[in-house]
Structure formats: C-alpha cells, structure tokens
Amino acid sequence: MKKTSETPHITMEHLQDRCLELEQQNAELMAKLKWYEEQFRLAQQKRFGASSEKTHPDQLELNLFNEAEMLATPAAQEPDVETVTYSRKKSAGRKSKLDQFPVETVLYELPKTEQVCACCGGPLHEMSTETRNEITVIPAEVKVVRHVRQVYACRRCEREEIRTPIVTAPMPEPVYPGSL
Incomplete structure (x- = not known):
C-alpha cells in the first residue's frame, strides 16, 4: 500500500x-x-396487568370460622318449607290525595249532528270515556276540575264487521301533559 x-x-x-x-x-x-x-x-x-388484590389459594382453605359449625350437632330436623307472611302498606296515590277537594266535572261530547258513522251513516254509540284531572287554584279556593271526554263507535259497523270508526270528542290540551 x-x-x-x-x-x-x-x-x-x-x-x-x-x-x-x-x-x-x-x-x-x-x-x-x-x-x-x-x-x-x-x-x-x-x-x-392483573389486579394485585388476588386471593391466595391457601386462604380459601382456612377453617377458622367454620369451627363452631363443625362442632355443633343439629338438635332437631328443620322443616323443609318456610313460610313468610307480612303485610305491606300501600302509599296513597294521586287519587286519594285529590279526594279532599271539591270536584267540578266538565263533559266533552260530540254534538248530535256529528254522532253519525263516517263509514255507513249509522248512529254512533258511547263506547268509553277518557278522564283527566287538573288542579285549579283560585286564591283561597282549591278544586279539582275533572275533564271527561266521550269516545264513540258505530254499532252497525261493529255487527257487520266493517271498518269500525272510533270518534273522540275534542278536549283542550292540558297546560303540562301528565301533570295536575
């Protein structure tokens, strides 16, 4: 090199x-x-990783707390079936709370001219009612206003098993749905 x-x-x-x-x-x-x-x-x-709070296998075999159970001998045979009876007091519902106030009932019905079946033209009958309670507070006066709305159906359509129209009378909506 x-x-x-x-x-x-x-x-x-x-x-x-x-x-x-x-x-x-x-x-x-x-x-x-x-x-x-x-x-x-x-x-x-x-x-x-695995938690540090694991049970050591030797701890499962400790019989310190079972000593009394192992030494005790059953004095008599226990019955197979045990019956427990108790009574439960139901809490007062909304209706029972409203019983102390006077009730004013407002009935909503269809006019006679509208109680006609839209399907066949036959008369409608009263099938059921829908009820809603509201609390009206007037200074120094509290009362329950019960709104009852009629529900109608046609007997002729029911018998002939055609489409059965159900018509409900109009009623004003509550201020807040589901409230009193």
Missing part, C-alpha cells in the same frame, strides 16, 4: 483503542436499552 500525504497515519494500537471504546459505548447503550425496556414492561404490567 502506498502512503499518501493526505491519509493520516493510523496505527494498530489506535484501532484497538477505538474498538475498545466503541465496545464500551455499545455495552452502555445496551444496558440503557434493557433498563428502558424493563421500565416499559413494568408500566404496561401496572396499567393492563
């Missing part, structure tokens, strides 16, 4: 020192990598 003035003089000792230096640096970096991997594994175990 021909030496040129541009290339530095590199000796074997210099290369061996450099190799030892790099090996030491490599060992340090490998140790750091192992430490970081262990920290990562511990963090993952803590975050996703």
Whole structure:
C-alpha cells in the first residue's frame, strides 16, 4: 500500500483503542436499552396487568370460622318449607290525595249532528270515556276540575264487521301533559 500525504497515519494500537471504546459505548447503550425496556414492561404490567388484590389459594382453605359449625350437632330436623307472611302498606296515590277537594266535572261530547258513522251513516254509540284531572287554584279556593271526554263507535259497523270508526270528542290540551 502506498502512503499518501493526505491519509493520516493510523496505527494498530489506535484501532484497538477505538474498538475498545466503541465496545464500551455499545455495552452502555445496551444496558440503557434493557433498563428502558424493563421500565416499559413494568408500566404496561401496572396499567393492563392483573389486579394485585388476588386471593391466595391457601386462604380459601382456612377453617377458622367454620369451627363452631363443625362442632355443633343439629338438635332437631328443620322443616323443609318456610313460610313468610307480612303485610305491606300501600302509599296513597294521586287519587286519594285529590279526594279532599271539591270536584267540578266538565263533559266533552260530540254534538248530535256529528254522532253519525263516517263509514255507513249509522248512529254512533258511547263506547268509553277518557278522564283527566287538573288542579285549579283560585286564591283561597282549591278544586279539582275533572275533564271527561266521550269516545264513540258505530254499532252497525261493529255487527257487520266493517271498518269500525272510533270518534273522540275534542278536549283542550292540558297546560303540562301528565301533570295536575
């Protein structure tokens, strides 16, 4: 090999020192990598691993609390069927709370001219009623206004099994649905 003035003089000792230096640096970096991997594994175990509140298998076999049961002998045979009887007091509902107030009933009916079947032209009969209670408070006076709405159906259509129209009398909507 021909030496040129541009290339530095590199000796074997210099290369061996450099190799030892790099090996030491490599060992340090490998140790750091192992430490970081262990920290990562511990963090993952803590975050996703099993809970530390496990029951040890030896604890399940402790008979300290069963000692009295094991030593006791049953004096008499217990009955197979046990009957429990009790009474439950029902709480007062809305209706019972309204019984103390006077009641004013407002009846909503269809006019006689509209009580005609739209299907066959026959007369409609009263099928049922719908009732809604509202509380009306007049200063120094409280009363219940009961709104009763008539529902009509045609007997002829019911007998002949034609489409049975059901007609309900109109009624004003409550101020707040479902309230008193």
